[in-house]
Amino acid sequence: MTVLNDLHQDHVNLNKLLAVLDSKLEELKQGEMPNFVLLGDAVDYISGYADAYHHPLEDQMYETFKASGCPELDEAIIRCINEHKQLKQSSHEIIEAVDCILNDAVVPMDQFTAKLERFLDEQIEHLNLEEGTLFPLLEEVGTEAQWRILEADLPKVDDPLFGEKQKQRYMDLYTELLRDMR
Numbered sequence: 153m154t155v156l157n158d159l160h161q162d163h164v165n166l167n168k169l170l171a172v173l174d175s176k177l178e179e180l181k182q183g184e185m186p187n188f189v190l191l192g193d194a195v196d197y198i199s200g201y202a203d204a205y206h207h208p209l210e211d212q213m214y215e216t217f218k219a220s221g222c223p224e225l226d227e228a229i230i231r232c233i234n235e236h237k238q239l240k241q242s243s244h245e246i247i248e249a250v251d252c253i254l255n256d257a258v259v260p261m262d263q264f265t266a267k268l269e270r271f272l273d274e275q276i277e278h279l280n281l282e283e284g285t286l287f288p289l290l291e292e293v294g295t296e297a298q299w300r301i302l303e304a305d306l307p308k309v310d311d312p313l314f315g316e317k318q319k320q321r322y323m324d325l326y327t328e329l330l331r332d333m334r
């Protein structure tokens with residue numbers, strides 16, 4: 153189940169970035185101004201990586217395991233797929249708001265703070281659903297044959313859109329963001 157390990161590692165990385173964003177949220181609540189360029193870049197990174205790698209893998213995995221005869225799993229899968237759409241929407245709202253701030257448009261800081269808080273809550277709730285409920289259920293319910301089918305269907309590393317080079321670029325960006333935002 154290498155795919156689960158990969159997704160889990162993504163979650164660990166995401167969690168670190170969310171923790172940094174949470175410290176920026178605290179600054180905002182104290183009335184301090186964070187570096188909005190970096191804040192926007194971090195949310196853009198989270199959304200971009202999810203669109204390019206993380207959610208396509210998860211969506212494909214959920215497709216493979218849906219209707220496996222476990223209603224609890226089906227329910228979690230449906231919720232998860234909907235949350236992916238919601239997460240995308242919320243990240244775009246933050247990115248848009250950051251753009252407005254950077255272009256000197258009037259953005260009330262309490263509204264922006266609330267938006268960021270909602271975004272972080274949604275992200276954490278989604279991580280908890282996957283790590284706490286969905287992944288354990290998949291390990292329990294999924295058959296060897298289903299895992300083999302999934303692994304065979306996953307995009308290959310030499311796929312230019314999904315390849316190692318692209319992924320390395322994302323990893324470099326991730327490392328830079330973590331370093332610069334501290």
Ligand SMILES: [Fe+2]
Pocket residue numbers: 207210232236278282
């Ligand atoms: Fe997800």
Ligand SMILES: [Fe+2]
Pocket residue numbers: 159163206210279282
């Ligand atoms: Fe995930």
